[in-house]
Amino acid sequence: MSKRAAPVEPEQEAQEVDVPSDPASEDDLIQRATADRSAGRDTAHQVEELVQLAAKRNKAALDRLAK
Amino acid sequence: MNYLTLDDFYQVAAEALGIDLATVRAMTNDTLAGSALAAPAAGFGDHEQYPKFPVKTAVLLQAVASNHALPDGNKRAALLCAVLFANLNGYRWVEPDADDPDGDETAEVVEAVAMRAVPLAALSAWVEDRLEPVPPPPPEILADRPSLVVYPAEYIGDLAYSDNAVELGDLIIRDVHGYNPAGVYVRRISGKTDGISVAEIIISVVGDGYAQEELDAENAEAERYPLGPKEFWRSRLVGKAIYGPDGHPMTNEEFEADWAESQGG
Numbered sequence: 001m002s003k004r005a006a007p008v009e010p011e012q013e014a015q016e017v018d019v020p021s022d023p024a025s026e027d028d029l030i031q032r033a034t035a036d037r038s039a040g041r042d043t044a045h046q047v048e049e050l051v052q053l054a055a056k057r058n059k060a061a062l063d064r065l066a067k
Numbered sequence: 068m069n070y071l072t073l074d075d076f077y078q079v080a081a082e083a084l085g086i087d088l089a090t091v092r093a094m095t096n097d098t099l100a101g102s103a104l105a106a107p108a109a110g111f112g113d114h115e116q117y118p119k120f121p122v123k124t125a126v127l128l129q130a131v132a133s134n135h136a137l138p139d140g141n142k143r144a145a146l147l148c149a150v151l152f153a154n155l156n157g158y159r160w161v162e163p164d165a166d167d168p169d170g171d172e173t174a175e176v177v178e179a180v181a182m183r184a185v186p187l188a189a190l191s192a193w194v195e196d197r198l199e200p201v202p203p204p205p206p207e208i209l210a211d212r213p214s215l216v217v218y219p220a221e222y223i224g225d226l227a228y229s230d231n232a233v234e235l236g237d238l239i240i241r242d243v244h245g246y247n248p249a250g251v252y253v254r255r256i257s258g259k260t261d262g263i264s265v266a267e268i269i270i271s272v273v274g275d276g277y278a279q280e281e282l283d284a285e286n287a288e289a290e291r292y293p294l295g296p297k298e299f300w301r302s303r304l305v306g307k308a309i310y311g312p313d314g315h316p317m318t319n320e321e322f323e324a325d326w327a328e329s330q331g332g
Binding site for chain 1 (some may be wrong): 082140151157161171178
């Protein structure tokens with residue numbers, strides 16, 4: 001049986017990537033991610049940023065869904 | 068259309084549950100997750116079952132919330148999948164001002180979706196209210212591009228023409244008017260990046276813009292010539308310039324006569 005890694009707090013992971021806080025940076029991130037994904041380029045890091053940004057923007061709803 | 072992959076789903080689930088990717092991969096039912104992620108792309112041949120983007124997003128939200136690919140956190144994953152799907156297709160996910168700021172409406176809708184209590188049309192409309200297309204990036208303006216280096220045109224040689232036409236291999240340039248022969252110049256235009264390098268080939272006859280441009284440049288050079296402009300032109304013309312109806316090389320006497328005439332003598 002393989003040993004599972006210890007759970008990581010979301011706040012801890014959020015520090016690993018630079019999540020944009022202003023709309024222009026967010027737009028830029030979305031544009032780049034969309035273009036790169038459409039072109040078949042690697043978007044793993046952008047997805048990580050977008051997911052963290054989505055979690056931040058929808059924190060209240062996510063917290064309620066977690067109850 | 069950029070559909071979500073299993074790796075996207077793992078990333079979403081890791082964020083929703085606050086656990087690492089390895090744990091998410093171990094606990095995810097890939098078949099159920101894959102089925103949910105593929106739902107928006109359903110169709111047959113060229114026919115798409117859900118051609119409209121808000122409907123695709125609603126289908127994804129519904130499928131992830133109700134397929135239970137994770138032992139826990141499927142509703143949170145569903146919401147994040149919908150937002151990520153929107154983002155990867157050029158949309159922001161923005162809650163309308165009318166929404167409660169504490170996330171109540173979103174949570175209630177996702178809860179209801181997980182119980183399949185929301186018709187797809189209503190959910191699609193709800194999703195559409197939250198999708199804002201990100202404006203395309205502004206066009207690259209010329210000022211932001213690396214500047215081009217335009218070199219002075221270099222004289223290559225003369226090209227004889229007849230019947231007002233110049234023949235260059237298979238190419239025939241007609242309506243060439245001026246004194247025979249025409250001067251041929253090449254001007255190089257290079258970019259500082261991207262390896263851009265093009266050449267402009269100029270076939271110049273007396274009286275056109277390029278000939279005047281070259282003449283102006285030569286006059287400026289003549290003014291700077293240590294022995295003065297007259298000697299500059301003598302070195303350029305005598306024995307080299309084609310002169311007279313028979314096309315003979317210009318003699319020193321002819322140069323002196325022309326020079327005196329050009330100086331008002």
